[in-house]
Amino acid sequence: MDAGVAYFPTHDGLGPAELARLVEERGHRWLMWAEHTHIPASRETPWGGVEGAPPLPRKYVHTYDPFVASAYALAATSALRVGTGIALVPQRDPITTAKEVASLDHLSGGRFDLGIGAGWNREEMANHGVDPRTRMKRMREHVLAMKAIWTQHEASFHGDFVSFDRIWSDPKPLQRPHPPILVGGSGPTVLDRVLEYGDAWMPNHGSGVVERIAELRRRAERPIDVVVMGPPADDLEVLEAYENAGVDRVLFWLPSARRSVVELELDRVEAAMARRHDRPA
Template identity: 35%
Template sequence: MKIGLHALGIGAGARRPVIDAVAAAAEHGGFGTLWCGEHVVMVDRQASRYPYSEDGRIAVPADADWLDPMIALSFAAAATSTIGIATGVLLLPEHNPVIVAKQAASLDRLSDGRLHLGIGVGWSREEFDALGVPFSRRGARTDEYVAALRTLWRDDVASFDGEFVEFDSVRVHPKPAAGTIPVIVGGNGDAALRRVARSGDGWYGFNLDGVAEVADRIAELTRQCDHVDRSIADLHCAVALQSPSVSDVAALADLGVDELVIVESPPEDPGSATEWVAELAERWITPAMPTA
């Protein structure tokens, strides 16, 4: 099972020297993927409930630096050569899908095909309001945008006629390194798992409450895949736990999880960040390696 690291883009992880140090050390230490999340704006008066904590509040301070994930991951990719990079997650309905298709394909080509595009529908009405995007029907918008992305990546001359996006006979180049980019759907609820089964190449479950909740969500995802005649074995399943333990690795692997993502904040000092990643690798990578 792979071990991913979700540590870039926020706070200390938004500083160039720290990005370089963490990315290089993670690749050297054997981590499988570098993950980077997104919020375009944060607000001081937040009525919307954050779905990944018991108190409904996001732990990131509203005034923290939070890089655009495509830009942050481009620097991480430039500092490395083999480790995967993934948005965890890009809030797709907040963006123009034609621009996302261009940005993602550009990053994928420059990183030699290392990008996984993690996407989510978003939860903050205030953020959608600030961007002038309707909060209602954001799920349907996301589904259509995913279809539009794949059309743009696949077709040399691309056309699409939908409710939320329309284009006719356009050329968007470059194309992804392998012709497409895996779309990893984030979210823990049933609606998100239905979206994974319908149109995702994988699932990113975030801040789950231990192995038992992962097992419950995997069982639901399996049911949703059965409904659409898909096998969950064809999906890349990545999860981040609230309080992960090394002892969880084997249990998660038995459930069919492909990647355990460690969510941590790096230190401010780049030299310390290198040592910090090495300590994480020593703790997590060896237990994740298969035994003979």
């Protein structure tokens, strides 16, 4: 089981390029960004869509666009894989997003990963003209439309939410057939989405993940990675359980803060992973 990091790239924290250089210099292989275009001031949806959740952390309001952050990070590094964890695909124009993904992947030498999710903030979706009740169907169509654009010289797509005839869109992604699509979420039907159009499942750390990994492996007819977001770095039993369940990668959240604070958290993460490797079998 490998490890990487995830980060809310805020304007008052360590910048995307500097963070990416730091992460790569310390030997990490993955860096993923969160996304929120905005947070409605009149928001009624609880954080994560979970009733009784604590107040929303301020970093949600202060994030850079993850594709812009990715451009800075990829330009500042040579081997680090960078991506979205997650991009709120139903709120994005699929033709524009396909162009952004292909451009980043091509310019970086094939180092971009596309983590996707349908979102939880209903007021944010509404401001983008998205009915929360249709967000899963929209995400599916957006992904399938982007796949058509990435893999076809002259792409067409027709669905309930996305429709276009015969378009040219180059360059194509350097990774073939396209950059890995990591499907986020832990809802009851998430594995259906992973199996239909994903290359990996990327759930948040929590109860039930290990059991569902076994279900995913039973149902899958092709290799599908599992990437767990946000496990506790200091809980060796949790990390061991994920490794035993066949998790391919864990991503630890870094604080959106100055360099010294980020470095302290990286020290903690790296120490925890070293202890896990040194633990007797």
